[in-house]
Amino acid sequence: MNDVARADLAGRIYARVYQASGRGDMHALLRRAITESGGRVVWASDHKRAPFYFGVQTDRGESLGLLIYPIRLTRVVTKGRPTDEHHAQVKFGADSTWKSEVHPVAFDVAGVDTTLFLGINAKEDKLVGLDPTLWDPMPLGVSFYAYERDFDQMGADGWHVWEVDTRRGHRHSARTPEGFECRVGFTPNRLLDFARFERRATDLGLDAALRVNLAAQFRESSTASKMAGGIHPLEKQFGLSAPKILDLIAERRMLTTAVKGGVAEAHLEQLLELDPAVSSVDRRTDDRGADFDVRLASGRTFVVECKNVSPTVLADGTVQVETQRTRNSKDDPTGRLYSFDAFDVVAACMFSVTGVWEFKYARTNQLKPHAKFPGFLATKQAVDSRWTDTIDELP
Structure with missing residues (x-):
């Protein structure tokens, strides 16, 4: 994969864009997930360029800009590994640039667009959301995992949050001082709820523990809608925004x-x-x-x-x-x-x-x-x- 040149304008940071192949199924899943979770795709970048960008209008009248780093998540039984393991490897750009160049995760300093770092199993309609701030810059070639038992706990809500150990390994130091990070597994019809969760978590600069707490509150769709900026009862009662x-x-x-x-x-x-x-x-x-x-x-x-x-x-x-x-x-x-x-x-x-x-x-x-x-x-x-x-x- 060859890198596409990045441009900076007016002090804003734009995503480093990578030419990509073989990610069309993930792009299609995300488009469908936007629709199933109550949104309409107003504009979408090409699936041959990563990260993906989607301009979304929701059924609540929200306008969302989603910058999504898609990481393929696959379930392949490997000798010596847990049989319910889903594996993902962070891979963007040419292999030769992984150690020689820094690969930052892009964030909108104006707070308009929301960055998502997602593990995507397009075959099984399963998604895992990671804290993008902890993967910046991207440690390319590094793997992360989810397990079928994690997805089983999504239940009827299509949502499950858990903690993953991030203590120092033989290649990298721990990503968090707490020694763990927050992961959220969800089904396609909860994608926009996850985007709202991530927007709030990023805006507040929540640490791993507070992310887990907030994500747990988003489990039920009705609660997520209330927390994520739907019309509050007081707005209706007072007739004011x-x-x-x-x-x-x-x-x-x-x-x-x-x-x-x-x-x-x-x-x-x-x-x-x-x-x-x-x-x-x-x-x-x-x-x-x-x-x-x-x-x-x-x-x-x-x-x-x-x-x-x-x-x-x-x-x-x-x-x-x-x-x-x-x-x-x-x-x-x-x-x-x-x-x-x-x-x-x-x-x-x-x-x-x-x-x-x-x-x-x-x-x-x-x-x-x-x-x-x-x-x-x-x-x-x-x-x-x-x-x-x-x-x-x-x-």
Whole structure:
């Protein structure tokens, strides 16, 4: 295969295009998959050039640009290898260029087009999505694998996510610090759901663990549609687009404060669900109650309240978190205060100070009491040495 020249324009990075042969069946499968997953091909590149590019209009009114690196996935029984193994080898360009040249994976810096790195078994209608950022630059000649047992778990949803070990081998270092990467197996009718998943994962720069968590949430088509940008019920209820609703929130301080609380809770829930020391996280629904019931793998249980720290740091560097309710009860001076038995743990979201969705944890019984009202927490607490980095470190 001979390389086709690449051109750069206005600071944007264009894909290195390779002349290819024998990939027509994969190109045809992708065209059909776009249709089966609710889209219409507006424009498609030639199947004799890789990566493939498809301009897609969806039945939701979305316009998607898909830059797809197609890697042939085949199931051939090989002596000494698992009988259910599907094998793929990353091969683009002339063999002579594999070591002498760098072969980058192209990404749209403007965020308009989405890059997909796919293993494709065109004979069996099976696809495997890899994290394209981990295969950039492409280690040409390197193989990856999927197994029939992985595809069996796709079930009626046509979707399955799993982790693949990426520890250092004899040829290459590990691709992730976690020692594993996320793989998603899916059927053709879920292709556009996978593209939406990949667009979100890439835009957010998710690591391997968070990719696995997000991909698991995309398993059901109905959930994927809701998460991937379909018309949200609030857009229908208010008669406004999502960007307009977000503008209204940004313009009104009280709305922004309320939403930041909910966002912090969502990040905390996700973080706890990914923590191997945590066995279960259950969200509470009472607005005046605590936020989560958390059970650790050790068997300990905590009722957890999530709070945002103040963006204003004291002159001595102290970070503070406000431990009182945002709403008051009429004719009750303690209406906004929390009693010491309202919850076991405060999780302080540090984003307002650090710009990172990270948390510090403290036992309620170690916090400062209110000066006037015995049995209640002081309204402001210093985030100091009493606070731990993880919930399982609490005494």
